[in-house]
Amino acid sequence: MTMSDDRLPDHRRLGRALDLFDTDPLMGAGLPYWLPDGAVVRHALEEYIRDAERRAGYRHVYSPVLGKRELYEISGHWDHYRDDMYPPMRLGAEEVVLRPSLCPHHALIYRSRSRSYRELPLRIAELGGMHRAELSGVLGGLTRVRAIQLNDAHVFCTLEQAVAEARGALRLIARAYADLGIEAVRHRLSLPGEGGKYVADPELWRRATALLREALDEDGIAYEEAEGEAAFYGPKIDVQIADPAGRESTLSTVQIDFHQPARFDLHYIGADGAKHRPVMVHRSIIGSVERAVAHLVEVHRGAFPAWLAPVQLAVLPVAQEQAEHAAAVVREAVDRGLRAELVGPEDGTLGARIRGARLVPYQVVIGAREAAEGLAAVRLRDGRRPGQVPVSELLHRIAGRVVARGTALWE
16 A cells, blocks of 8 residues: 555544455445454454453443333433434334434343442443444544444442543543544533523533532543534533544544433342432543544554454564465464464565565564574564564564554554
């Protein structure tokens, strides 16, 4: 792939050039498919999020992408959000819809059994599919799609725990951005605006907004307020990113919701033996996987952090005589959990192969001396050449960097 310096990176062009994803008119607009290298990036990102959430005390669930229309009437989506939903499908006497959100399903999971205050905060997370009926004119690459894989979670907690849970979510977001090598351009406190798209309960809006302000202030996060950008059921913190052209979008969110716990009649048994209403904290660390990958493609121009890269190690024998030894290095790397590929002399001159693997974080050149002594001549993607390193030591070092995640290639 070649790209002149005067062209801004565009994930649609890069994604196709790098064989990450594509579309087909027979599948439909806004419904991209993932090619093998793109699927690797997506899988690595999803595993990262699951691991980060598990370490933060979240329990993962699966829930269906369909729900009865009645479910979304209870949640308020049908009244306030139906223009963005697909039409109902009739199944016998029932009407079902493709879900536009995961929160109603998680509310049902919460209320599926009696809850005690000792269980709270209860953190439920899911990488789940949802569907939104986007108009064809706004669809584009991975940033606006009709089938979405959302990194979503809902924390059911007491009122006293809500600010701490929102702060915990903000810290998870900050850590993920550091590991992914991306930056937030600003934090926005999104508030309701004029019109009837919002739930009419001024007191609940006031309480939720005050709690989000407290979370931002306690963590010392500067923010701007924006009317008309709230969810229909409550205010939210939007973490804004910008593409290379400076266009902003929301990647991550934190919301405090009093509305849906009341609509679903959620409760827990307090220390006093009485029923109490929980608070529902909605939060998404990387938002949709599609938008997150689109942003990563543009930020890194295909040179992903080592832990995300489709190929982490390229092994290049100088001549055919070293091919067998190079293949053994690849097998050992794969056994250690690394994504390694052999790029042999049949693929061109050594110089051409090095240039072809320029986006791979680690390149290993195996010549006659290296093969005889169990060494590897190491090249890093950033141009550094650490020199000849024993193969076992090199693979141990690379595996350590991958496990540690982050953006550093060598320490």
